[in-house]
Amino acid sequence: MTSGPSMLLALADVTKRYQTAEGPLTVLDRLSLTLDRGETLALTGESGSGKSTLLHLAAGLDRAEGGRVLIDGADLGALNDAGRAALRRHTVGLIFQQFNLIPSLTVAANLAFHARLAGKSDPAWQSALARRLGLDALLTRYPEQLSGGQQQRVAIGRTLAARPKLVLADEPTGNLDEATGDQVIALMLSLVAESGAALLMVTHSQRLAERLGRRIHLTGGRIL
Numbered sequence: 001m002t003s004g005p006s007m008l009l010a011l012a013d014v015t016k017r018y019q020t021a022e023g024p025l026t027v028l029d030r031l032s033l034t035l036d037r038g039e040t041l042a043l044t045g046e047s048g049s050g051k052s053t054l055l056h057l058a059a060g061l062d063r064a065e066g067g068r069v070l071i072d073g074a075d076l077g078a079l080n081d082a083g084r085a086a087l088r089r090h091t092v093g094l095i096f097q098q099f100n101l102i103p104s105l106t107v108a109a110n111l112a113f114h115a116r117l118a119g120k121s122d123p124a125w126q127s128a129l130a131r132r133l134g135l136d137a138l139l140t141r142y143p144e145q146l147s148g149g150q151q152q153r154v155a156i157g158r159t160l161a162a163r164p165k166l167v168l169a170d171e172p173t174g175n176l177d178e179a180t181g182d183q184v185i186a187l188m189l190s191l192v193a194e195s196g197a198a199l200l201m202v203t204h205s206q207r208l209a210e211r212l213g214r215r216i217h218l219t220g221g222r223i224l
């Protein structure tokens with residue numbers, strides 16, 4: 001595999017198996033894909049086709065049985081746990097369906113949390129994100145005092161505040177009604193574009209997938 005300067009994420013011949021009571025289950029079968037800097041890519045596939053598995057591998061949260069995963073030129077297989085954690089902290093941002101906010105922190109502190117951990121606090125960018133995400137009047141509230149759409153807007157702001165080069169989103173609007181979900185996706189896409197990040201987004205929705213620059217479909221452990 002050649003890794004040019006524009007390539008941010010590459011999976012090359014990646015195989016992932018789980019051990020189950022019925023024997024080994026091959027979820028990803030010599031799968032390859034690349035994502036360029038600033039590119040947005042939608043990943044669709046039936047339930048159980050391996051979308052979340054692929055996203056976890058791309059985040060360095062899990063290891064493949066075969067093949068290679070490269071993020072920003074770094075081969076995850078060649079890094080130890082601390083190296084992978086550092087790469088995740090500095091380069092990757094994750095957005096999940098369940099929002100995953102810290103319940104004991106205010107909206108403002110949640111927004112600041114990841115950027116601070118990554119040593120990349122940028123108050124001006126954080127304020128701009130809060131304003132653009134419509135969170136200015138909610139900064140002193142706690143997550144349990146927010147609607148689902150508001151919580152996901154905080155989660156998006158928290159992720160983008162650290163300026164990750166790669167944003168990985170797993171069904172980010174899966175817990176929201178369609179109208180709220182559409183608004184949240186629109187905000188996420190424009191802020192991802194402004195921050196220059198690349199986005200890999202898992203979705204069940206063909207309609208949402210069509211809003212991204214490129215689409216791939218996972219089936220039988222491979223990409224169509």
Ligand SMILES: Nc1ncnc2c1ncn2[C@@H]1O[C@H](COP(=O)(O)OP(=O)(O)OP(=O)(O)O)[C@@H](O)[C@H]1O
Binds near residue numbers: 045047048051054
């Ligand atoms: N830790 C695990 N151990 C065993 N099997 C697993 C494990 N995690 C996932 N699987 C299996 O691997 C397959 C892929 O799971 P994955 O969660 O990646 O699918 P998905 O496409 O994200 O599904 P969904 O759209 O329903 O969220 C499924 O058959 C699942 O049962």
